[in-house]
Amino acid sequence: MLTQLQIDGLGVIASARVDLKPGFTVLTGETGAGKTMVLTAMNVLLGGAIPPGLANSDRSGVHGVFRVDPDGRVSQRVSEAGGELDEDELIIVRKMPAGGRARTVAGGAAVPAGLLKELADDLIEVHGQSDQVLLRRPARQRELLDRFGGVAIAPLADQCATAYHEFVATHQLYADAVEHEQQLRQEVANLRQGLELIESVDPQPGEDDALSTQAARMAHGEQLRADLSTALMALDDPDDQPSVVTHAATAVRALESATSVDSTLDELHVRARELQVLAGELAIDASRALSDVDSDPAELANVEQRRSQLKDLTRLYGPTIDDVLAWSKQAVERLTELEQATDLEALSNALDQKRQGYVDIATALHDARVKVAKQFSEQVGAELAGLSMPHSQLGVQIRLRPASAQGMSVQIEGLPVEPAASGIDDVALTLTHGSSAPVELAKAASGGELSRVMLAVEVVMADTSAPGTFVFDEVDAGVGGRAAVEIGRRLAALSARHQILVVTHLPQVAAFANHHVLVSKQLDGNVLTSDVRELSGDQRTAELARMLAGQDDSAHATAHADELLDLAARERATRPGVSARR
Numbered sequence: 001m002l003t004q005l006q007i008d009g010l011g012v013i014a015s016a017r018v019d020l021k022p023g024f025t026v027l028t029g030e031t032g033a034g035k036t037m038v039l040t041a042m043n044v045l046l047g048g049a050i051p052p053g054l055a056n057s058d059r060s061g062v063h064g065v066f067r068v069d070p071d072g073r074v075s076q077r078v079s080e081a082g083g084e085l086d087e088d089e090l091i092i093v094r095k096m097p098a099g100g101r102a103r104t105v106a107g108g109a110a111v112p113a114g115l116l117k118e119l120a121d122d123l124i125e126v127h128g129q130s131d132q133v134l135l136r137r138p139a140r141q142r143e144l145l146d147r148f149g150g151v152a153i154a155p156l157a158d159q160c161a162t163a164y165h166e167f168v169a170t171h172q173l174y175a176d177a178v179e180h181e182q183q184l185r186q187e188v189a190n191l192r193q194g195l196e197l198i199e200s201v202d203p204q205p206g207e208d209d210a211l212s213t214q215a216a217r218m219a220h221g222e223q224l225r226a227d228l229s230t231a232l233m234a235l236d237d238p239d240d241q242p243s244v245v246t247h248a249a250t251a252v253r254a255l256e257s258a259t260s261v262d263s264t265l266d267e268l269h270v271r272a273r274e275l276q277v278l279a280g281e282l283a284i285d286a287s288r289a290l291s292d293v294d295s296d297p298a299e300l301a302n303v304e305q306r307r308s309q310l311k312d313l314t315r316l317y318g319p320t321i322d323d324v325l326a327w328s329k330q331a332v333e334r335l336t337e338l339e340q341a342t343d344l345e346a347l348s349n350a351l352d353q354k355r356q357g358y359v360d361i362a363t364a365l366h367d368a369r370v371k372v373a374k375q376f377s378e379q380v381g382a383e384l385a386g387l388s389m390p391h392s393q394l395g396v397q398i399r400l401r402p403a404s405a406q407g408m409s410v411q412i413e414g415l416p417v418e419p420a421a422s423g424i425d426d427v428a429l430t431l432t433h434g435s436s437a438p439v440e441l442a443k444a445a446s447g448g449e450l451s452r453v454m455l456a457v458e459v460v461m462a463d464t465s466a467p468g469t470f471v472f473d474e475v476d477a478g479v480g481g482r483a484a485v486e487i488g489r490r491l492a493a494l495s496a497r498h499q500i501l502v503v504t505h506l507p508q509v510a511a512f513a514n515h516h517v518l519v520s521k522q523l524d525g526n527v528l529t530s531d532v533r534e535l536s537g538d539q540r541t542a543e544l545a546r547m548l549a550g551q552d553d554s555a556h557a558t559a560h561a562d563e564l565l566d567l568a569a570r571e572r573a574t575r576p577g578v579s580a581r582r
Contacts, residue, residue, distance in 0.1 A: 001020075001022065001066065001067045001468070001469055001499045002020050002042075002064060002065070002066055002123070002124060002469050002499065002501070003019065003020055003021075003065045003066065003067055003089070004017065004018070004019055004020065004063075004064065004065040005017070005018045005020065005038070005041065005042065005045070005062070005063075005064050006018075006062065006063035006064070007037070007038070007041045007062055007532070008057070008059050008060060008061050008062075008063075009055060009056050009057035009058075009059055009060030009061070009098070010037060010040070010041055010044075010054055010055060010056070010060055010061075010062070011037040011040070011054060011056070011530075012037060012521065012530040013037050013038075013041075013530045013531075013532065014530075016530070016531060016532035016533075017532070018038070018517055018532050018534075019534070020499070020501070020515075021499075021514070021515055022495075022499055023495045023499065023500070023513075023514035023515065024491055024492050024494075024495035024500045024502070024512060024513045024514045024515070025499075025500065025501050025502070025513055025514065025515040025516075025517060026501075026502050026503075026504055026509065026510045026512075026513035026515070026516050026517065027501065027502065027503045027504075027517045027518075027519060028503075028504060028505070028510055028516070028517075028518055028519070028543060028547060029518055029519035029520055029521075029530075030520070030521065035503050035519045036503075037519075037530070038503075038519060038532065039126075039471070039473055039503060040054070041062045042062075042064075042124065042126075042471065043126075044062050044094055044096075045062045045064045045092055045094055045116070046092075046116050046117065046119070046120040046123060046124060047104075047113040047114065047115070047116030047117035047118075047119075047120060048117075050094075050096050050102060054096070055096045055097060055098045056098055057097070057098055058097045058098060058100070059097065060095070060096050060097055060098055061093065061094055061095040061096055061097075062093070062094050063091070063092075063093050064091070064092045064093075065089055065090070065091055065092075066089065066090045066092070066123055067088055067089055067090075068085065068088060068089075068090050068122075068123075069088070070085055070087075070088050072122070073122060074090060074119050074122050074123065075090070077115065077118065077119060078090060078106050078107040078109075078111075078115075078119075079107075081106065081107075081109055081111045081115055082107075082109035082110075082111075083105075083106045083107020083108050083109035083111065084107045084108060084109075085107060090106065090107055091105075091106075091107065091108070092104075092105070092106050092116065093105040093106075094113075094116075104116060106119075122468075123468075123469065124468070124469045124470075124471055125468060125469065125470050125471070126470075126471045126473065135429075135441070135450055135453065135454055136441065136450070138426055138427060138428055139422075141427050141428060141429045141441070142422060142425065142426075142427035144429075144457055144461070145369060145372060145373060145376055145396060145427055146369070147461055148372060148375075148376045148457075148460065148461050149368065149369065149372035149376075152368050152371070152372055153365070153368055153369065153372060156361065156364055156365040156368055157365060157422070157423070159361045159365075160358070160361045160362050160365045160421070160422070160423050161421040161422070163354070163357050163358040163361045163362070164358055164362075164419055164420065164421045165421065166354050166357070166358075167351075167354040167355055167357070167358040167419065168408070170347075170350055170351050170354040171351060171354075171355075171408060173347060173351075174344075174347045174348060174350075174351045177344055177347050178344065181344055184338055187334075187338065188335065188338055191331045191334060191335050191338075192335070194316065194317060194327070194328075194331060195328060195331055195332065195335075197312075197313070197316075198313060198317070198324060198325075198328050201309050201310070201312075201313055203310055203313060203321045203324060203325065204321070205321065205322055205325060206321065206322065207310060207321050208307070208310045208311075208314065208320060208321040209320075211303055211306055211307045211310065212307065214303055215300065215303050215304060215307060217293065217294075218294055218299065218300040218303060224289075224293045225290065225293045228286055228289055228290040228293065229290060231286050232283060232286045232287055232290060235279055235282055235283035235286060236279070236280065236283035244279040244282075244283075245276065245279045245280055245283055248272065248275045248276035248279050249276055251272045251275070251276075252269070252272045252273055252276050255268050255269040255272050256269055355410060358410065358419060359410050359411070359412065362410075362412075362419065362423045362424045363412065363424070365423045365424075365425075366398065366400075366423060366424060366425055369398050369423075369425060369427070370398055373396035373398055374396075376394075376396060376460070377393070377394055377395055377396050379460045380394045380453070380456045380457055380460050381393045381394050383455075383456035383459050383460060383490065384452065384453065384456050386486045386489075386490070387452040387455065387456060387483055387486045387487060387490070388452075388481070388482055388483030388486060389449065389452060389483075391433060391434045392431055392432065392433055392449070393431070393432045394429060394430070394431060394441075394453065394456075395429070395430040395431070395432060395438045396427065396428075396429060396430070397427070397428045397429075397430055397438070397440075398425050398426075398427055399425065399426045399428070400412055400413075400415060400417045400424055400425065400426075401417055401418045401420070401424055401425060401426045402415075402416070402417065402418065403416035403417055403418040404418055410424070412424060428440050428441070429441040429453075431449070431453070441453065451475045452483070452487070454475065455472075455475055455487060455490055455491070456490070458470070458494060459490045459493060459494060462493070462494050462496075462497050462498070468498055468499070469498065469499040469500075469501065470494065470498050470499070470500050470501070471501045471502075471503075472491065472500070472501070472502045472503070472504075473503050475487065475491075475502065475504075481508075484506040484508035484509055485508045485567075487506075487508075487509050488506075488508055488509040488510075488511060488512030488513075488568065489512060489571055491509065491512060491513075492512040492513075492568070492571060492572055495514065505547065506547070507544040507547040507548050507561065507564060508564060510543075510544060510547065511544060511561075511564035511565050511567070511568040512568040512571065512572070513568075514572070515534060516534065516535040516536075516540045516543065517532060517533070517534050517535070518532070518533055518534075518535050518539075518543055519531070519532050520533075540565070541558060541561045541562060541565065542558070542561075544557075544561035544564060544565065545557035545558045545560070545561045548560055548561060
């Protein structure tokens, strides 16, 4: 509950403090006096955007005090943000110095304005022209019906939302699995194709390097043969021509003879023997290399063909044959993993179960809404009769939502229906005038009628709403006379359970309030300012007389004002929980 509102340096209000009480409080004043500024200040206090030019001094700002549940959600969120309550009171301050930077404080802690927006619905519920726009929207109409249904709807709605999210999540898993399965199949095909190609070529480790060397030798066979022949003749000439081997043998014999005379020459003899052996081995190896030289064109063609096969593999699977063989090993392991991929059949079965679970609970919610709709229509219709709309009846149309071409769908009674967290229903409120056909509320109701429909709905649902603060901005727009009196009665009825703040131009509505706040304007030189103060006794009578006749010194208007106040006092006295004081 809002208990205090302090406004400083906003618009035409230099400084004003309003102490608000339980029950029904009305705000009145001449056009342009600043009533809208009070509502703007409330909006700013709850995190709303600060209109350009609103602040006009260095001390501009709004200060509000709310009585809240110390164990409730508001207290918890403020505590999480670093603030704290003063016993059961939450103090919110928004400072917005002209030309300066705005600051927001809740419970003594600096907080972002977004936190206030989050808390707004738990602190104040505002009904104004924007709410009339919302009332025309199907989603808002469905929410009202569900709220009216209370325990008959709420558990089913919660279960439906849960079932929907589970259905959507499983549907996404299945869709991803199907898409993944297609990718896996392509991957399997690629792996198998690669393995089959490698298996057909049957490469050996290092074979590409060996063939490269062999091809080079075969391509230069004649040169190799000539060079090796020359080297072999130099090492060991088969025709007993002087060669390294024969010269080494001569050196060995000579040094062997020399050592018999000088033993210090043994080392030279040993080294000559080593040279003889090394030259002989070198000649053998050269002879073997000469015999291995192959320059057969047909054989060279076979080698080049094999090299071409290996190059095809290295171009696809690795720079070398060793890399190709490594890829082959990994491909075999990957194929084994793919055989154990997601079980689409199991996911499909799970999806069928989640779909059916959603259909069952959404159908139950649909049936419950159909039952509740009749009660809602009857009770709101009864209120409309009292609001000077006796020949109007509010109806509720509940239709299955047709599936779109792109979205998900479920089958309900053989028809494709679009699922949603809120269920399978499109809910539309209708208004019937006399014997005319029902027309959707969004198309049939004028602004004044929407105001009365909105008030009738709130009266009907008063017991389903948690106690809180309701602000009605010109809910009586477009009505007058007896309808205005009935609006006053119903606002007074609402105030038995909620704190009601109403901005009105109608004295018939204002008379029913427990508390009357006047927003007045005065001209100080060339400066227009507004003041906010609570009225009582004769002051209140004078304000009602002004609202009736446009002036506060009319005896007839004053008498009429007294009659309205007496009527309202008698009405309030019969309603428990509402003070009858003037």
